[in-house]
Amino acid sequence: MEKTKILLVDDQPDQLIILKHALQASDRILFEATSGPKALDLIRKHTFALVVMDVMMPEMNGFETFAAMQQIESGQKTPVMFLTADQTDEAMARSYELGAADCLHKPVTLPILQSKVQVFIDVFRQKKQLELANWELKATQAQLIQSAKLASLGEMATGIAHELNQPLMVINLNAELGLDDLQEGLDTNVKESLETIVAQVRRASRVINHLKAFGRDNTKSEYQPEDVNQIILDSFILIRERLKLRNIRLEEHLAATLPLVSCKAVQIEQVLANILLNAMDALEERDEKIIRVRSFQEGNWVNVEIEDNGVGIPQVIQNRIFDPFFTTKEVGRGTGLGLSVSYGIVQEHSGCLLVHSEPGKGTNFIIKLPLEHV
Numbered sequence: 143m144e145k146t147k148i149l150l151v152d153d154q155p156d157q158l159i160i161l162k163h164a165l166q167a168s169d170r171i172l173f174e175a176t177s178g179p180k181a182l183d184l185i186r187k188h189t190f191a192l193v194v195m196d197v198m199m200p201e202m203n204g205f206e207t208f209a210a211m212q213q214i215e216s217g218q219k220t221p222v223m224f225l226t227a228d229q230t231d232e233a234m235a236r237s238y239e240l241g242a243a244d245c246l247h248k249p250v251t252l253p254i255l256q257s258k259v260q261v262f263i264d265v266f267r268q269k270k271q272l273e274l275a276n277w278e279l280k281a282t283q284a285q286l287i288q289s290a291k292l293a294s295l296g297e298m299a300t301g302i303a304h305e306l307n308q309p310l311m312v313i314n315l316n317a318e319l320g321l322d323d324l325q326e327g328l329d330t331n332v333k334e335s336l337e338t339i340v341a342q343v344r345r346a347s348r349v350i351n352h353l354k355a356f357g358r359d360n361t362k363s364e365y366q367p368e369d370v371n372q373i374i375l376d377s378f379i380l381i382r383e384r385l386k387l388r389n390i391r392l393e394e395h396l397a398a399t400l401p402l403v404s405c406k407a408v409q410i411e412q413v414l415a416n417i418l419l420n421a422m423d424a425l426e427e428r429d430e431k432i433i434r435v436r437s438f439q440e441g442n443w444v445n446v447e448i449e450d451n452g453v454g455i456p457q458v459i460q461n462r463i464f465d466p467f468f469t470t471k472e473v474g475r476g477t478g479l480g481l482s483v484s485y486g487i488v489q490e491h492s493g494c495l496l497v498h499s500e501p502g503k504g505t506n507f508i509i510k511l512p513l514e515h516v
């Protein structure tokens with residue numbers, strides 16, 4: 143285990159010797175400073191679990207040193223225990239008013255000092271462990287978001303292949319037409335064929351570029367002001383062909399103008415993709431298949447509503463669909479992560495993900511994103 147650092151500050155060397163002797167332990171490193179400025183130098187370089195500091199010191203007293211510590215980032219977070227020779231209650235009160243974590247009268251009763259210092263060390267270590275666990279949890283969540291996204295990309299693969307095949311076929315056709323014209327000595331239509339080819343190449347690269355952007359691990363990306371309508375249109379790029387193949391009608395009712403929303407665009411697109419893929423699955427058995435996507439502003443929120451006229455969600459499972467790994471799909475078809483990851487993403491955006499479903503009639507999801515992201 144890493145050793146815990148404690149800083150002892152006193153202008154009198156014999157006092158430092160007493161403190162050091164009392165607080166020594168194999169799992170601690172004790173630093174010493176004989177003045178406020180020297181203590182500040184050390185605080186700039188190290189993270190201490192605790193600073194034990196004499197109040198009365200020439201040059202810069204303990205209170206002044208404490209005030210200067212607040213200007214240093216690592217210093218702000220470090221608890222300070224004052225040792226004061228002033229026996230009045232006011233001296234104690236003053237220390238606590240300033241923000242000291244503790245205050246002891248001098249001469250200190252060593253067992254009291256020792257046990258208090260131990261408490262600070264325990265708290266410091268627990269806090270560090272908690273920070274580490276939190277960090278690990280964040281990293282796992284990021285991994286989960288990325289793997290769920292790759293899984294949904296896999297699901298969209300057939301649609302994407304079709305989306306790319308389409309321009310390739312047109313390119314092929316126009317190249318052949320152009321060649322025939324040239325062979326016959328005609329060049330009237332060649333320009334038109336070449337123009338079509340260029341347009342189709344652009345279409346295909348747009349799909350590929352978008353695919354690359356969507357697949358990239360951007361869990362660490364920054365929030366940016368984004369046009370939610372554009373995110374919706376982007377989410378259709380990878381899905382539109384698949385809808386066509388399944389005879390699903392996509393109705394778009396996008397607000398004419400929307401204020402920009404601070405968000406991570408690819409993550410919001412991931413949420414949309416998850417909800418659209420679910421809607422698609424829910425429509426499988428239907429004769430008339432419709433997905434309606436609406437965007438609109440409502441007060442301080444930008445809302446995206448995705449509605450399908452599919453099988454609906456039975457009442458008894460409506461409060462379980464956001465649970466990780468909850469799925470009603472066959473093994474191999476659904477991981478049950480789509481909605482739980484989506485919920486996490488929307489929550490991190492300080493938004494809400496709502497569902498309303500009437501079994502047998504259809505389902506309605508609403509993604510609400512706040513205009514002022516806090």
Ligand SMILES: Nc1ncnc2c1ncn2[C@@H]1O[C@H](COP(=O)(O)OP(=O)(O)OP(=O)(O)O)[C@@H](O)[C@H]1O
Nearest residue numbers: 420421424454463469470476477478479480481505
């Ligand atoms: N639009 C919908 N209509 C009907 N049921 C739905 C709809 N959306 C979600 N569900 C239900 O919620 C469950 C959980 O959805 P979720 O997206 O989290 O997982 P999944 O689709 O089963 O698997 P995957 O991880 O591949 O997305 C689904 O299995 C389904 O039962």
Ligand SMILES: [Mg+2]
Nearest residue numbers: 416420480481
């Ligand atoms: Mg799903």
